[in-house]
Amino acid sequence: MQFIDQARIAVKGGRGGDGIVAFRREKYVPAGGPAGGDGGRGGDVLLLADANLQTLLDFKYRRLFQAVDGRRGGPNRCTGASGDHLVIRVPCGTEVRDARTGILLGDLTAPGDELLVAAGGRGGLGNAHYLSNRNRAPEKFTEGKEGEEWTLQLELKLLAEVGIIGLPNAGKSTLISVLSAARPKIADYPFTTLVPNLGVVRRPSGDGTVFADIPGLIAGAAQGAGLGHDFLRHIERTRLLIHLLDAASPTLLEDLAVVERELSAYGHGLAQRPRLVVLNKIELLQPEDLAQALEAVEAAVDPGSRSVLAISAAASRNLDALLNLVWQELEAAKPAQPLGAPLGLG
Numbered sequence: 001m002q003f004i005d006q007a008r009i010a011v012k013g014g015r016g017g018d019g020i021v022a023f024r025r026e027k028y029v030p031a032g033g034p035a036g037g038d039g040g041r042g043g044d045v046l047l048l049a050d051a052n053l054q055t056l057l058d059f060k061y062r063r064l065f066q067a068v069d070g071r072r073g074g075p076n077r078c079t080g081a082s083g084d085h086l087v088i089r090v091p092c093g094t095e096v097r098d099a100r101t102g103i104l105l106g107d108l109t110a111p112g113d114e115l116l117v118a119a120g121g122r123g124g125l126g127n128a129h130y131l132s133n134r135n136r137a138p139e140k141f142t143e144g145k146e147g148e149e150w151t152l153q154l155e156l157k158l159l160a161e162v163g164i165i166g167l168p169n170a171g172k173s174t175l176i177s178v179l180s181a182a183r184p185k186i187a188d189y190p191f192t193t194l195v196p197n198l199g200v201v202r203r204p205s206g207d208g209t210v211f212a213d214i215p216g217l218i219a220g221a222a223q224g225a226g227l228g229h230d231f232l233r234h235i236e237r238t239r240l241l242i243h244l245l246d247a248a249s250p251t252l253l254e255d256l257a258v259v260e261r262e263l264s265a266y267g268h269g270l271a272q273r274p275r276l277v278v279l280n281k282i283e284l285l286q287p288e289d290l291a292q293a294l295e296a297v298e299a300a301v302d303p304g305s306r307s308v309l310a311i312s313a314a315a316s317r318n319l320d321a322l323l324n325l326v327w328q329e330l331e332a333a334k335p336a337q338p339l340g341a342p343l344g345l346g
Contacts, residue, residue: 005156005234007059008099013147014042014083016121017070019129021139024076034137036127037073039144042120043083049108053091054198056156067118070144073126083120093159093237099151109159117152121145155233158196160212162326163235165263166244167255171280173197175244175313176213179323196234203327212238232266240329241275242322247293247310248284253300274329277301278322279310 017039024032045067068083096106096115106115122145130138164172180199197213214235235241249255256277264271277297282290290310298308307325311318 004056004060007056007154008063008151009059009154010064010149010151011045011088011118012064012066012149013045013118013120014067014069015146016040016042016123016144017072017080018143019124019126019141020073020075021127021141022075023137031136034127034131035076036141037075037078037080038126038129039073039123040070040080040082041123042070042144042147043067043085044116044120045086045088045118045147047094047096047106047108047115047117048087048089049092049094049111049113050089051092051111053089055091056094056154059154067120067147070120070123072144073123077126077128080123082123085120090154091156093157095155095157097153097155099153102153105152118148118150121147157237158198158210158212158234160198160210160234160238161330162201162209162211162240162242163238164211164213164242164244165235165259167246167259170244170246170255171313172213172244175242175280175311176211178313178316178319180211201323209326209330232262232270235270235273236268238273240326241270241273242326243275243277245277245279245297247279247281247290252279252293253296256297256300274332275306276322276325276329277306277308279308280313282310282317283312283315 019038020036022034022036024035026032045065065086065088067086070083071080073080090108092109092111092113094108095104096108096117097104105117108115124142124144127138127141130140132138164175166172176197176199179201196215199211199213200208201211202208212234214232243256243259245252245255260271263273279290279293279297285293294308294310301308307329309318309322309325311322313319
């Protein structure tokens with residue numbers, strides 16, 4: 001399945017039905033008077049968060065969504081049928097913005113969240129509404145109104161509590177594969193991960209926590225270099241980051257600094273997000289070299305605010321200690337309130 005996390009679509013509410021001019025004509029009802037019915041209301045366009053969807057792929061092939069128009073009114077004051085609403089299903093975690101202004105219209109985070117994005121037009125009035133003492137046989141009616149029309153920018157931001165970040169080939173895919181049932185592509189060359197991977201890791205309490213493996217960042221990622229710019233948005237919702245380092249890298253401290261700079265450059269509070277600094281691939285180092293690497297990294301990070309740990313994802317070493325630290329950090333970083341509900345267009 002192709003991973004698409006951005007899409008631009010046009011939505012249009014249904015047009016309201018026209019009112020009509022009609023007069024009541026029955027055998028025993030002389031001068032029956034005006035009886036033109038109102039037009040039906042046009043259908044609305046709504047977005048619905050669906051837990052079974054994981055990508056915005058459907059919007060790559062269809063860009064225009066229009067609800068059904070209302071029907072025109074009928075005789076004997078019959079109101080026309082309203083148009084059916086159009087419900088568009090999107091993945092949970094989809095942000096909806098006005099494509100022209102960039103204003104956030106809604107954030108669909110929970111299954112079943114709904115957002116009205118284009119209201120249908122009001123139906124027109126039949127001539128029965130214009131009866132008065134001065135005009136006993138009005139021939140006036142109004143047409144239905146056009147439905148709202150918007151161009152929307154959809155952005156999918158994965159709903160993961162823990163994000164795994166780092167330079168290419170740091171072992172992020174290997175780590176998520178041994179912690180969860182996720183099976184990402186793993187190889188001995190950079191940029192094997194081209195899309196974010198999600199995996200559910202079971203807590204001791206039995207609950208599941210979603211981990212996200214974010215494609216490798218490089219210098220300049222926040223400005224669009226490499227793959228990182230496209231996927232940094234996916235860690236905006238995370239509560240905890242695991243910054244994975246290749247312990248055998250000859251430029252270990254520079255590797256650490258590169259990713260830290262990109263988090264600061266991207267903004268959105270990522271630089272202040274709680275995170276663990278984890279040295280991976282310790283099986284490649286001698287004990288004395290590992291001790292030196294740990295000492296250097298501990299000296300480089302902010303003391304007291306970042307935990308430093310050494311693991312081997314490939315050899316499954318110290319993973320329990322890592323998970324215990326993750327659960328402790330998540331408990332300490334519990335959000336004060338849930339993610340915002342849809343805002344609506346007003």
